[in-house]
Amino acid sequence: MSTALPHAAHVLDIGGGDGEHLNHLLRLRSDLQVTTLDPAATVGQWIESRFDARVLKLPSTDLGQYLSSGRPDPDVVLLADVMHHIAESARPAFLACIKSLLGRVPDLRIVVKDAQPGHWRTWLAYWSDRYVTGDANVSPISREALIRLFEGALGPLQYEETGLFQSDRPNYAIVFGRALFSRPSGLG
Numbered sequence: 001m002s003t004a005l006p007h008a009a010h011v012l013d014i015g016g017g018d019g020e021h022l023n024h025l026l027r028l029r030s031d032l033q034v035t036t037l038d039p040a041a042t043v044g045q046w047i048e049s050r051f052d053a054r055v056l057k058l059p060s061t062d063l064g065q066y067l068s069s070g071r072p073d074p075d076v077v078l079l080a081d082v083m084h085h086i087a088e089s090a091r092p093a094f095l096a097c098i099k100s101l102l103g104r105v106p107d108l109r110i111v112v113k114d115a116q117p118g119h120w121r122t123w124l125a126y127w128s129d130r131y132v133t134g135d136a137n138v139s140p141i142s143r144e145a146l147i148r149l150f151e152g153a154l155g156p157l158q159y160e161e162t163g164l165f166q167s168d169r170p171n172y173a174i175v176f177g178r179a180l181f182s183r184p185s186g187l188g
Contacts, residue, residue: 001111001162002028004175005076009109010035012074014063015082019044019055021113026051035074037061063097073105080113083146085129087137095153102154102178110150110176111162117142119170143172150176 005011008031013022016036022044026032034051036044037058044057058066077098086094102108115122117140129138141149143165151157157176165172 001173004162007031009075011076011078013078016043019047021080023048037066076109078111083114084138084140088139099154106178113173116170116172122170
C-alpha cells in the first residue's frame with residue numbers, strides 16, 4: 001500500500017485500533033504523517049514509540065467528529081480492516097462523511113484493506129471478531145461489493161487494486177479516488 005500514497009501525505013487512519021498495521025507503513029515511508037482515530041477509548045497503543053512525532057492519536061473519535069473539529073484535511077484516508085466492522089445499516093452514514101471529505105479534498109485517495117469472503121482465513125477472522133471480541137455487526141465485504149458500495153455512495157470513482165490479493169490472499173487493498181490513474185481503472 002505504501003506505493004499508493006503521495007509523497008509527504010497526511011494519512012487519516014480511520015478505525016485505527018491498536019495501530020500495529022501502521023508500524024510497517026511508517027517504517028517504509030519516513031515522509032508520512034498519520035492521524036489515527038477510533039471510536040474506542042484507546043487507539044494506537046501498539047505503534048512503536050519511535051514514530052510518536054509522526055502520529056497523532058485520537059481515541060473516542062469517529063470520522064464525523066474529526067471532520068467537524070477543524071483539524072487539517074488529510075490527503076489519504078486509510079481503512080485497514082475496518083469496513084467489515086461497520087454495520088451494513090451504518091455504512092451509508094459513514095460513506096456520507098467520506099463523500100463530504102471528497103468534496104473538501106478533490107484529490108483524496110481512499111485506501112481500503114480488507115479480506116475477501118469465502119476463504120478459510122476470512123472465516124477464522126469473522127469467528128474471532130464475532131465471538132472473541134464480540135462484534136455482533138461484523139460483515140465481510142468482497143472486493144466487488146466494496147466497489148459497488150463506494151461508487152453508489154460516492155459517485156464515479158477510479159480504483160485500482162494494489163496487488164495484495166495476489167500476494168496474500170484473501171487480503172486485498174484497493175485505492176479509490178476521483179482522478180488517480182493515467183490508465184483505465186479496474187481490478188487487475
